Amino acid sequence: MIKVYRHLNQLVTLSPCLQKDGRHLLPEDLGIIESAAVVFDDHSILWAGSDDQLPTEYSKEKSFNLTGHVLTPEIVDSHTHLIFGGDRSSEYADRLNGTSYEEIAKRGGGILFTMKETNAASPDELFQKACERIERIHSYGVGSIEIKSGYGLNYAKEKALSLIIDRLKKKYAPKIQIRNTFLAAHDVPKSFASSADYMKEVVFPLLTELAPLDVIDAVDIFHEKNYFTTEDTEALFSHARSLGISRKLHADELNDNHGAEIAARFHCLSADHLLKISDSSIEALKKSQTVATLLPGTAFFIGKPLAPARRMLDAGLKLALASDFNPGSCHCDNLLLIASVSAQQLKLNQAELWTAITLNAAHALGLHSQGAIQAGLNPRFTLFKTETLSQVTYSWGRNLSVSLP
Numbered sequence: 305m306i307k308v309y310r311h312l313n314q315l316v317t318l319s320p321c322l323q324k325d326g327r328h329l330l331p332e333d334l335g336i337i338e339s340a341a342v343v344f345d346d347h348s349i350l351w352a353g354s355d356d357q358l359p360t361e362y363s364k365e366k367s368f369n370l371t372g373h374v375l376t377p378e379i380v381d382s383h384t385h386l387i388f389g390g391d392r393s394s395e396y397a398d399r400l401n402g403t404s405y406e407e408i409a410k411r412g413g414g415i416l417f418t419m420k421e422t423n424a425a426s427p428d429e430l431f432q433k434a435c436e437r438i439e440r441i442h443s444y445g446v447g448s449i450e451i452k453s454g455y456g457l458n459y460a461k462e463k464a465l466s467l468i469i470d471r472l473k474k475k476y477a478p479k480i481q482i483r484n485t486f487l488a489a490h491d492v493p494k495s496f497a498s499s500a501d502y503m504k505e506v507v508f509p510l511l512t513e514l515a516p517l518d519v520i521d522a523v524d525i526f527h528e529k530n531y532f533t534t535e536d537t538e539a540l541f542s543h544a545r546s547l548g549i550s551r552k553l554h555a556d557e558l559n560d561n562h563g564a565e566i567a568a569r570f571h572c573l574s575a576d577h578l579l580k581i582s583d584s585s586i587e588a589l590k591k592s593q594t595v596a597t598l599l600p601g602t603a604f605f606i607g608k609p610l611a612p613a614r615r616m617l618d619a620g621l622k623l624a625l626a627s628d629f630n631p632g633s634c635h636c637d638n639l640l641l642i643a644s645v646s647a648q649q650l651k652l653n654q655a656e657l658w659t660a661i662t663l664n665a666a667h668a669l670g671l672h673s674q675g676a677i678q679a680g681l682n683p684r685f686t687l688f689k690t691e692t693l694s695q696v697t698y699s700w701g702r703n704l705s706v707s708l709p
């Protein structure tokens with residue numbers, strides 16, 4: 305069915321950002337059209353432009369008067385760990401009282417604590433909790449959400465988590481688009497002698513079993529000191545590549561170990577975190593299509609300095625922002641709030657900010673048919689009840705998004 309959105313105060317097309325492959329963006333690249341209209345069917349955008357130029361052939365189609373609204377490309381949260389049991393509010397209190405994220409992990413807290421709580425929860429409980437979280441995230445105007453497995457950390461539970469994410473994907477499609485990332489290599493349970501043993505016993509065989517079921521959209525691994533090594537990472541990426549599965553990487557978060565260079569070399573969709581990224585890694589990403597995804601909510605929440613976003617942008621990287629919503633290092637599920645608060649600190653201009661949560665975030669999930677509003681792309685939008693785009697992030701912490709008619 306064809307629909308026509310008419311009389312939008314502002315239509316934020318991001319077409320110039322798409323043309324520039326999401327790099328080297330200037331404020332005017334937002335491509336804003338005032339008093340705009342958009343025509344689309346279930347699959348594609350058919351036309352976008354100034355309302356007074358709406359082609360007459362569409363004048364009889366079902367139309368909606370959206371005076372007082374702003375339409376943007378759909379907001380995409382390209383990095384979440386939203387499927388988990390229990391919570392870690394006590395660790396949060398410990399951090400406030402002076403214990404670091406790393407110290408808490410060393411004494412058996414952190415991911416391994418959530419592993420226990422996740423294993424204690426039934427598939428139905430995990431599914432229900434995830435539904436609540438997805439619906440809350442969607443209520444902020446986010447239309448596509450990546451969900452990582454990774455708190456089961458044994459064969460049976462990791463398999464169950466990947467299959468629960470697949471159930472969630474089917475339940476919410478097409479309204480909410482879910483991407484299923486396999487992160488069984490999130491931490492090494494104490495019962496394994498080494499990360500390599502855990503990879504051999506759990507990660508590789510499980511990926512081999514799940515691949516033909518067509519449930520996994522990408523693999524990811526926590527390449528970090530005391531977690532997974534460069535050898536583990538390269539072996540996983542080679543295996544994923546041989547299975548035709550995309551790759552993403554938790555890179556250079558707590559230490560610089562040239563993660564972003566590995567991500568570029570294996571043509572990863574994204575390298576995420578990058579708090580400690582080196583100049584050579586910035587060079588490597590610059591020559592690649594790998595999106596540099598920053599998770600400033602995590603830096604805020606574990607008390608670390610932010611990633612050097614301005615240096616990365618000036619070098620010509622494709623930058624995205626995501627929430628990293630998880631029970632430990634960022635218990636905030638509101639990407640728009642995180643983006644609004646961090647943009648000034650990261651020194652993003654407005655086109656960089658919006659591209660980071662729409663176009664480049666979609667590319668970080670391999671979703672190359674969305675992220676701008678122009679004919680031929682998928683009709684995935686976010687609608688705000690307000691008069692200008694600036695009001696959306698200016699009103700940080702308020703939710704101005706409304707359902708699409």
Ligand code: NIG
Pocket residue numbers: 385414415418526554557602628630631632633634
């Ligand atoms: O992205 N770094 C690995 N995973 C999460 C942290 C998960 C946790 O603390 O539970 C992250 O920050």
Ligand code: FE
Pocket residue numbers: 383385554628
């Ligand atoms: Fe993460």
